[in-house]
Amino acid sequence: MASYFDEHNCEPTDPQEQYRRNALLELARTLINFEDGPLDFADWDQGLPPPAAKDTVKNLLSVVISPAQADKGLKCPICLLEFEEGETVKKMPCEHCFHSACILPWLGKTNSCPLCRYELLTDNEEYEEYKKEKDRRQQREHRLENLHGAMYT
Template sequence: MSSYFDEHDCEPTDPEEQYRQNALLELARSLMQGLDVDFGSLDVSEWDQRLPPPAAKSEVRNLPLVVISPQQADKGLKCPVCLLEFEEQETVREMPCKHLFHSSCILPWLGKTNSCPLCRLELPTDNPDYEEFKKDKVRKHTHTH
């Protein structure tokens, strides 16, 4: 059986690290040999354990642009991501939940996951498996209540 470092064509930085990596690799191999599980396919139910996919590109493109009013600026309204105060007449993005963000703050976020960073309201995604998972989750929730 080859070691972790042989398999990955690299050298350990210290002998103790090599021992830990080899022990973990051996444990993983033992588990995979002992279990009759196909680790190659992802079950849709595993979405509960993972970060949701990015928001749909069309949804992100269509987020309304809002101009900060003098009243909003006077209240010291801040972007929840960078915590900088919005300035009067500044153009920001409005999520469907009505939370406001700088474009430079919310666009990278929505490129990684589909929810509002504050309230977790989800936007639709371009991922059909995830959208089906959300529908199943709603159906299960309505059957239990």
């Protein structure tokens, strides 16, 4: 699995992807300051998915920042403060690390990593269904694209 640093050193080249990622991080930062901000997304296609499942959040790994990580100036992507050696932080399954005070309020609003949008499981059955349907739709579109490619090349 790619380490945090590998990922961190290669910024996405697609400007739109970069924009979306920045927008998510911006939102995450706003959330720390406005616990009950004006976030009300009914439509998951437009907005944020529902909060991460409580059990999943409870079981997030806690890791202690190593001297090497502190030396490299590893930062919390949300508040942009450098982690201190020996500090205990939360590690997402995607390997991204955050202060628990930063990531927990975020995961109380939505289920994805604000840095890479890795999605955690949610407690929302409707959303889990929606996610499966979305996967199916994407696979279908992918097949159509391949078919289209095969026909016109």
